[in-house]
Amino acid sequence: MTPAKEALTLRYLDPEQVKVYRTEEGSLRATIADELTVLSPRFLRACPLNDPDRYISIRGPEPGGKEFGLLRNWRRLDRESRRLVEAELERRYLHPRVKRIVSLKDYSGLQLCVLDTDRGMREVTFRDVRDNVIYLGSSRVLITDAEGNRYDILDANALDPASRKLLAKIL
Numbered sequence: 001m002t003p004a005k006e007a008l009t010l011r012y013l014d015p016e017q018v019k020v021y022r023t024e025e026g027s028l029r030a031t032i033a034d035e036l037t038v039l040s041p042r043f044l045r046a047c048p049l050n051d052p053d054r055y056i057s058i059r060g061p062e063p064g065g066k067e068f069g070l071l072r073n074w075r076r077l078d079r080e081s082r083r084l085v086e087a088e089l090e091r092r093y094l095h096p097r098v099k100r101i102v103s104l105k106d107y108s109g110l111q112l113c114v115l116d117t118d119r120g121m122r123e124v125t126f127r128d129v130r131d132n133v134i135y136l137g138s139s140r141v142l143i144t145d146a147e148g149n150r151y152d153i154l155d156a157n158a159l160d161p162a163s164r165k166l167l168a169k170i171l
Contacts, residue, residue: 095150
């Protein structure tokens with residue numbers, strides 16, 4: 001296959017074709033269809049915001065690395081493979097869900113905010129937050145802080161009144 005044709009070919013993988021495991025040394029591996037083994041694979045969601053579990057891209061370890069295939073129905077992987085993929089996805093796509101906004105202070109163009117999340121209290125800094133907001137539907141908001149961490153507000157309308165008031169100041 002020519003490099004140009006290979007770049008355009010999308011390979012869909014079923015759970016039965018993929019085995020993910022750790023070596024004795026602790027390195028992650030993914031064997032695809034008993035044809036090849038990917039060393040230190042990266043697992044990326046094809047649509048991380050709108051349909052996070054539909055397809056998982058299996059790629060090489062380098063940034064922008066080669067895609068070896070799109071895994072569909074990944075939750076049907078064998079138990080150990082699913083556990084390892086879940087752990088990798090959780091690590092890569094960690095973004096706490098905001099339960100309430102506790103406080104907000106302005107400091108010379110920066111906003112210091114205390115959030116109560118499903119992962120505990122977080123003190124975060126927002127810089128130019130309007131450029132770091134993604135609206136996902138009518139009331140879901142994803143905000144990225146100054147360090148690149150994402151915070152998910154599943155339903156802004158469901159926040160308590162004080163949190164909604166502070167959110168309006170952030171946005």
